[in-house]
Amino acid sequence: MKVLKFGGTSVANAQNILLVEDIIKKESLKNRIVVVVSALHGVTDQLIKAAESASQHDENYIQTIKNLEEKHLDLVKELIPILDQSSWLSFVKKRFNDLEDLCNGIFVLGEFTDRIKDKITSYGEFLSSNIIAARLQLKGLDVIWMNSAEQILTNSNYTNAKVNFEATENNLLKCLNENKNQIIIAPGFIARDEKNNSTTLGRGGSDYTASIIASAINADELQIWTDVSGMMTSDPRLVSNAKPIPEISYAEAMELSHFGAKVLYPPTIQPVMVKNIDLRIKNTFEPDAFGTLISHKLEKPNFENQQIAVGISNMSNIALLTLEGSGMIGIPGFSAKLFQCLSHEKVNVILITQSSSEHSITVAIHEKDVFNAKKAINSAFEDDLKLKRIEPVKIENHLSIIALVGENMKSRSGVSAKMFGCLGNNGINIRAIAQGSSEKNISIVISEKDIKKAVNVLHEEFFESEIKQVHLYICGTGNVGKKLIQQIYDQNEYLKQNLLINLRIAGLSNSRRMIFSDKGHSENEYKDFNQNGEDTSAEKFAQEIISRNLRNSVFVDVTASSEVPDIYEKLLKKSINIVACNKIAASSGFENYKNLKNIARNHSCKFFFETNVGAGLPIIGTINDMIRSGDKITSIQAVLSGTLNFVFNNYDGKKSFSEIVAQAQNEGYTEPDPRLDLAGTDVARKILILAREAGYPLEFNEIENESFLPQECMKGSVDDFYNSLSKHENHFKNLLEKAKNDGKILKYVAEFNNGKAKVGLQHIAPESDLFHLYGKDNIVIFKTLRYSEQPLVVKGAGAGAEVTASGVFADIVRSV
Template sequence: MKVLKFGGTSVANSENILKVENIIKKESSQKIVVVVSALHSVTDQLIKAAEQASNNDDGYLSIIKTIEEKYLNLVKELIPILEQSAWLSFVKKHFNDIEDLCNGIFVLGEFTGRTKDKITSYGEFLSSNIIAARFKFEKLDAVWMNSADHIITNSNFTNAKVDFEATERNLIKYFEENQHQITVVPGFIAKDHNGNTTTLGRGGSDYTASIFASLLNAEELQIWTDVSGMMTADPKLSPNAKPIPEISYQEAMELSHFGAKVLYPPTIQPVMVKNIDLRIKNTFDPEASGTFISHNIKISEGEEQQVAVGISNMSNIALLTLEGSGMVGIPGISAKLFQCLSYEKINVILITQSSSEHSITIAINEKNTFNAENTINSSFEDDLKLKRISPVKIESGLSIVALVGENMKNRSGVSAKMFGCLGNNGINIRAIAQGSSERNISIVISEKNIKKAVNVLHEEFFESEIKQIHLYICGTGNVGSKLIQQIYDQNKYLQENLLINLRIAGISNSRKMVFSDQGISQNELNEKLENGEQASIKKFAEEIISRNLRNSVFVDVTANAEIPKIYETVLKRSINIVACNKIAASSDFEKYKSLKNIAKNHSCKFFFETNVGASLPIIGTINDLIRSGDQITSIQAVLSGTLNFVFNNYDGSKTFSEVVAEAQKQGFTEPDPRLDLAGTDVARKILILARESGYPLQFDEIENIQFLPEECMNGSVDDFYSKMIQYEDHFKNILDKAKKEGKILKYVAEFKDGKAKVGLQHIAPESDVFHLYGKDNIVILKTLRYSEQPLVVKGAGAGAEVTASGVFADIVRSI
C-alpha cells in the first residue's frame, strides 16, 4: 500500500484535479490511500468569514458565497451532468450549515477554537467527497472514507494530539473490512473521544497522510505539492535553488524545523519511526524525480560529497536575552526560564548560552514577544529587584538561517566558510547555535539581510559553477564607456575560465541613473539610462545599500569630487570599491587612512590601482614589496601620460599650444588641460605612491614647480589656448635650454627622504626616464632590496582603453 497526499494547490481547481486523477490512475495498480486538502486558500477564507462574523461584520456572508461558488463550479466541471443535481445539493446543504455556524458566531460575538475546528473541517470534507465521486465516475475502484471517524484525538482544539492506539484500531478494522483499490480521505480533520470535530494544526493534511502510512505500514508516503521536492533554498529568495534528490530523515527534520515549508516536522515523525520512505513529488511535473527521504541514505565521507543538503530560513524572529551575575553557577535558572515560557505556550526555536553562564539567549516567534517579556520578568521578579538579573532584553526584526547537512560533521572548515562569506558581504550575525550532531549550523541575522544571506550561502555551498558579481558603475565618459564595453565583451570568458559573472546592476552618469537586480543587458543599456531617474550620488548609494545584493562592487570611473564622499558609507556595508578617481586616496591623510581601515574592518576591498599609471601594476607592486618586508627608499617617476605625450611631441616644429590641443583631441588630457599641465594630477599620484609606501604625507607638503605662466591659469579653456600662443616664446626657451645641454624635457615626480616634489626637468640620455615615448609612464623604485639596480615599471600610462582595463583588473581582484 502507498499513501499519496495532495495539497491545496494540487486540488485548487478542476484542471489541477484532473492532473491528480492521471497520477492516481498510474499508481492504482496497488492499493492506495489518497489524502486531499481543501481547495487552495479555502481554509483561510473560512477563518476570515468566521472572524468577520465574530466582529459583527456581515461581510462574512459574501465570503461564504464566494467559497460556495468555487465548490459548485468544481462539481459542474468534474461530475457528469446527469449526476450533478445530487452533488450540487450536497454542496449547498453543507454551505447552509457553514452559514448557520457563522450566524451563531455573529449573534454571540464569539469564535472559539472548537467552532473554528468545525468550520475549517468543511474545506477538506467537501473537496475529498467531490474528488472521490469523480474517481467513481471514471470507473476507478474508489471509495470515500471520513478520516474524522477514525482518527481520534484529545480535545485540544485547533492543534489536537492524536490517540495513536485508538486510531490504529480503527484504521486496521476499516481496511480489513474494505478492500477498494483507492480510498479517498480528507486531511487535517479528526474527532475527540466525545465525537467533537478537531483539527491537527499546521501541516495537518500532511500529518493525516503520515498517520495513515505509519499505522497501516505503507510501503511509501508520497507528498504531492507544487514544487519538485525539497529545495536547496527557498526559491522565492534564491532563484538558483534546486531540488534535493535525496535526503535523510534527520536532515529533513532540521530543514523543516527552520522553515522549509514543503514539510512540517510533525509530518515526518510517524513515518520516520516506522522507517517508511517518503517521497515529495510535483503534481505539475509528475515525471520529475522529486526528493526521496529515507533512513537508508548513504552518507559518504569523500571530498566530492556535498557538504550541505540545504538552507532553510525562518522570519519574524525575536531574540530574548536574560543576563546577570546572579545566574552564574546557580542551578535551575534555565529550567525556570523555559518553564515560564511553557506556561504561556511559547515555543523556543533556538537557544544559545555563554560559557560563563552569565546570559541565556533564546529565539521565539516575534508575535509572542510581549507575552514572553511579561512572563519572564514576572518569574524573575525577586532577582530583578535585587539586581542579580537584568530585565529581559529584546531584539526584533530578525530571521534565522540554517545550513543543514549530515556531511558537515565529516568536514573541517564548514563554519569558517559559512561565516566568512557572510562577513565578506557585510551580514552581521546576532546569535549562533549548532547541535551536537553537527548537522545544523543556525544563525540569527537581521530580517533585511535574509535574501542576501540565503543567496550568499547558496552560492558558496551549492553553486560551484558561476559566482554572481553585482556592479554599480558611476561614470559613462571615456573610461566608463570603455569599461562597460570590456565587461560585456569579456564576460563570457570570465564565466568559462574564472566561474564569475559580472552583472551591471546599476549605472549612473551626471544626468541619469538606472538599476536592475537581474543586470542591464548591452542592447538595452543606452535606452534604460536615457529613461532613468534623475542622477544623485547620495540616492545612488542609498539604492545600492537598500537592494543589498551579494558580492556587490561600487566602481567610480569619474573625477568627481562629490562621489568619494559616499565611500565611507559604502565600505561600512562591506561593499567593495574600485576607483580610478584619485580624490579619496589623495585627500587628507587621516581620511585616506580611515577609508583603508574601514575596508579592512568590514572585510571588503578598496582598490585604486588606476590612480597611478592607468593599468600599470605600480600600486600593486609597492604593496607586494611592503607586505614582503621591503622598504621603499626613493621613487622617481613620470606619471602623466598627458605631459609625457606633450613634451615628447614638442620639438619646436609645432607650437606648444598645438601640441596640447593634439593631446586633448586624442583623449590624453582632462577637458580642461590645465588640470594636467599644472602638475596637480602628478602631485596627487606621487602622494598616493608615497602613502602606499608607508609615509604619512599630506598634499600641501609636495613641492610643485610650475612651468606655466600665471596668466595661463586664468579664464576659460579658450582663454588658456590664447594665452599659450602669446607665451610661445616662453615655452620655446624652456625647450631650447634643454637641447643645449643635450637633454630632453620630462615632467618628473620624485620622492626621497620623506619629501616629494614634481616639476619639469632636463633629462640626460643615460637616465631610465630618457627613453620614454608617447604616453608612457615610468616608475623607478629603489628599496632596501633594490638599492643598486632599481625596480622599474614602465608602459602606457594614459588612455581610456588601458585605464578601463586597469579598473577591470581591480574589479576581478576584488572578488
C-alpha cells in the same frame, strides 16, 4: 499499499484536480492506495476570515461564505456529470448552510474560540475530499470515501491537537480491513477528540494526516504531491539557482522543515521515520519528475567526496529574547524555569544559545509570541528583577533564521569558517549562532533585511562553486567608463570559463541618469540608459545600491567627480568593494585616506585604486607587495603623467604648444580640464598616493610644485586656458630651447626622497632612465632596502582610455 497526499495547489481548481485524477488512476493500477487531500487552495484562510469577521460583528462574513459556496458549486458543475449534479449541489449547499449558522452564532456571541475554529476549518477538507471521491466514483474507479475525523483520535488541544497513535492505528487498520476498495479518499487536517468534537492537526496538517495513515498501515511509501519538484537546496523565491534535492535522509529533512522549508510540514516526518517508510515529494504538474526521496536507507558514513550540505532553509519574523545577569551564574534550574514559563504560554522556542559563563541565555521565537513571552518572563522572574539579579529581558525584532543542513557536515573541519567567512565578506552581521552536537545543522540569526543576500551568498558558496555571481555598479560612462563596460561584455565569457566569475553590470550611473537590474544589463540596455534611466546623484545611486543589498557587490568609480568619493565610506561600511579610478579619495586628507582603508579592512571588503597612478601599470600593487614582504621604499623618481609625457615628447616647436595640448585632449590623454595635468596637480596627487602606499603620512600641501605655466593660464574657462597658451607660446619655446642647448629633453618629474615630495619640469640627460620614454608612457623608479644598487623600474603606457579601463578591470577581478 501507498499513501498519496495532494496539497491545496494540487486541488485548487477543476483543471488541477483532473491532473490529480490521472496520477491516482496510474498509481492505482499498481497499488492499493489511500489518497489524502487538502482543502481547495485558499479555502481554509477564507473560512477563518469569515469567522473572524463575524466575531467582530462585521456582516461581510456572509459574502465571504457565499463566495466560498459558489467556488465549490462551480467545482461540482465542472467535475460531476450533469445527470448526477443535483445531489452533490445539494450536498454543498447544506454544508454551507451549516457554516452560515455557525458564523451567525459567532456574530451574536462575538466570540470565536479555538474549538469553534476547528469546527469551521474542518469544512474545507471535508468538502474537497467528498467532491473528488464522487468524481472518481462516477468515472468507474473502485473508490470509497473515508472520514479521517472518525479514525484519527486526538486530545482536546484545539487547532494543534496531539494524536493518540495507538487508538488511531487500531481505527485505521480496522477501517481499511473492512473496506477492500482499491482507492480510499480521505480528508487531511481533521480529527476528533474523545468527546467527538472536531479537532485539527495544525496548519499544514494534511501532510501529517497522510503520514499518520502511512505509519498505521505500514505503507510501502508515502508520497506528498505539491507544486514543486521536491525539496530544494534553498527557497526558489529567494535563490533563482535553487536546485531539487534528489535524495535526503530523515534527519536532514527534519532539520530543513523545522527551519522553514515549507514544502514539508515538520511533524510529517516522525510517524513514517519510526516505521522506516520512504517518503517521496512529487510535483503534481510534472508527475514524471523524480522529486525528492526521504529515506532511512540514505543515512550512510561520511565520505570526503560527498557534498557537505544538502540544503539551506530560512524562517522570517523572528525575535530574539535575551536574559542576562550575574544572578544566573551557577544557579541550577534557571534555564528550566525560563523554558517552563514560555511553554505555559505556548511559546515555541526555535533556537537556543547560551554563553559559557552562564551570564546570559538567548532564545529565538516567533515575533507574534513576543508580547506573551515577555509577560511570562517578567512574571516568572519578578523577584530576580526586583533584586537586580537579572536585567530586564532584551528583545530584538525583525530577524530571520538561516540553517545550513547536511549529514556530511559532521566532523568536517572548516564548515563554520566557510559559512561565516562568506557572510562576513558580504557585510552580513550574525546576531546569534547555534549548532547541535550532531553537527547536522548550523543555525544563525541575522537581520531580516539581509535574508535574501545571505541565502544567496551561502547557496553560491555551498552549491554553486562553479560560478561566482558578481554585481557591478559602475559610476561614470565617459571614455574610460565606455571602454571598461565594453571590455566586461567582451571578456565575461572567458571569466566564466577560466576564473569561474560572472560579472553582472547591475547598475550604471553618469552625472544625469542611472539604471539598475539585479540580473545584469545587456549591451542594448546600457546603450539606451540615458533615455530609460531615472534622475540620479551620487547619494541616490549609493542608497539604491545599499537597499538592493546584493551579494558580491563592487562599486566602480570611473569619474573625476569630487562628489562621488563622498559615498565611499557609506558603501565600505556595507562591505561593498570599491574600485576607484578617481584619485580624489586616495589623495584627500591623510586621515580620510587612512580612515577609508581601515573601514575596508574592518568590514572585510576591498578598496582598490591601482589606476590612480599609471593607468593599467602595476605600480601600487608592486608597492604593496614590497611592503608586505618586509621591504622599505627609500626613494621614488617617476614620470607619472601620460599627458605631460605625450605633450613634451611631441612638442618640438613646429606646432604650437596649445595645439599639442589640444591633440592630447582629443586623443583622451588629459583630464576633462587639461590644467589639472599641466599645472602638475594630477602628478602631485599621484606621487602623494605612492608615498602614502609606501607608508609615509604625507599631505598634499606638503608637496613642492614647481609650475612651468604662466599664472594667467590658470584663470577663466578651458577656452580661456587655450587662448592663454597661444599667447605665451614664446615662453614654451624658450623652455624647449634651453633644454636642447644643454643636450637634454623636458620631462615633468615627480620625486619622493627622505619623506619629502616635489613635482616639476626637469632637464633630462640621455643617460637617465627617464630619457627614453616615448608617447604617453609612464615610468616609476623605486629604490628600496632590497633594490638599493639596481632600482626596480615599472614602465609602460600610463594614459589612454583603453589601458586605464583594463587596469580598472584588473582591480575588479582582484576584488572578488
